[in-house]
Amino acid sequence: GENVEQHPSTLSVQEGDSAVIKCTYSDSASNYFPWYKQELGKRPQLIIDIRSNVGEKKDQRIAVTLNKTAKHFSLHITETQPEDSAVYFCAANAGGTSYGKLTFGQGTILTVHP
Amino acid sequence: EPEVTQTPSHQVTQMGQEVILRCVPISNHLYFYWYRQILGQKVEFLVSFYNNEISEKSEIFDDQFSVERPDGSNFTLKIRSTKLEDSAMYFCASSEQRARTGELFFGEGSRLTVL
Numbered sequence: 366g367e368n369v370e371q372h373p374s375t376l377s378v379q380e381g382d383s384a385v386i387k388c389t390y391s392d393s394a395s396n397y398f399p400w401y402k403q404e405l406g407k408r409p410q411l412i413i414d415i416r417s418n419v420g421e422k423k424d425q426r427i428a429v430t431l432n433k434t435a436k437h438f439s440l441h442i443t444e445t446q447p448e449d450s451a452v453y454f455c456a457a458n459a460g461g462t463s464y465g466k467l468t469f470g471q472g473t474i475l476t477v478h479p
Numbered sequence: 480e481p482e483v484t485q486t487p488s489h490q491v492t493q494m495g496q497e498v499i500l501r502c503v504p505i506s507n508h509l510y511f512y513w514y515r516q517i518l519g520q521k522v523e524f525l526v527s528f529y530n531n532e533i534s535e536k537s538e539i540f541d542d543q544f545s546v547e548r549p550d551g552s553n554f555t556l557k558i559r560s561t562k563l564e565d566s567a568m569y570f571c572a573s574s575e576q577r578a579r580t581g582e583l584f585f586g587e588g589s590r591l592t593v594l
Binding site: 399401407408409410411414454456459465466467468469470471472 | 510512514520521522523524527535537570572574582583585586587588
C-alpha cells in the first residue's frame with residue numbers, strides 16, 4: 366500500500382520567514398495530494414491540494430509543488446505569521462479506483478515565533 | 480458553510496463495552512469515511528462507504544468495527560467490544576460524488592477514551 370514520509374517532524378521559524386515541508390510517497394498510481402492544517406484538538410482542515418496533472422499550485426502565501434518522477438511534493442509557506450503555527454499533514458490518495466482513501470504523513474509541528 | 484457534525488465530542492467507556500459514534504455528513508455528499516488519530520500520531524484511514532456499502536477498509540477495521548447509514552442523514556461507526564488501544568480521536572469525513580480524488584471535509588472528531 367501507499368506509504369507517505371514527511372519531514373521535518375518539527376520546524377521553528379521567525380515570523381516573516383518561509384517554511385518548507387517535504388513529503389515523499391510510494392504508490393505511483395497516486396494522483397491527488399492534499400495538505401491539511403490541524404490546530405490543537407481541532408479537525409484537519411484542507412489548506413491546499415494538487416493533482417498529478419500539474420507541477421505547482423499557489424494560493425496567496427501557500428504553494429505546493431509536485432515532482433511525480435521523484436514521487437515527492439512540498440508545501441511552501443511564505444511570510445509566515447504566528448497564526449500559521451499548527452501541525453501540518455501531507456497526504457496522498459490510493460489512486461486507481463480508490464475513493465477518498467488518504468494516507469497521511471506523520472505531521473510537522475510548525476512554530477512561528479513573533 | 481455546511482459542515483460535517485459528530486457526536487459525542489468525547490466518550491469515556493470501559494474496556495469491553497460497545498460504543499457508537501455518530502456523524503451527519505454534508506447533505507449533498509455521497510461518499511463517507513471514518514479516520515482515526517491516536518494522540519500525537521498521524522491520521523489513519525479506517526473505512527470508506529458509498530451506496531450503502533463499504534468501498535474499502537484498512538487492516539485496522541477488523542470484525543470489531545462496523546459502519547451503518549441507518550437513515551438518510553446519519554453515518555455511524557460501532558465498536559463492539561472496545562479495547563484500550565481503541566482510545567483515539569475518530570474523525571468522520573465526507574466528499575462530493577464528483578470528487579473521486581477530491582476534498583474530504585472532516586468533522587470535529589469524537590474523542591474516545593477506553594479505561
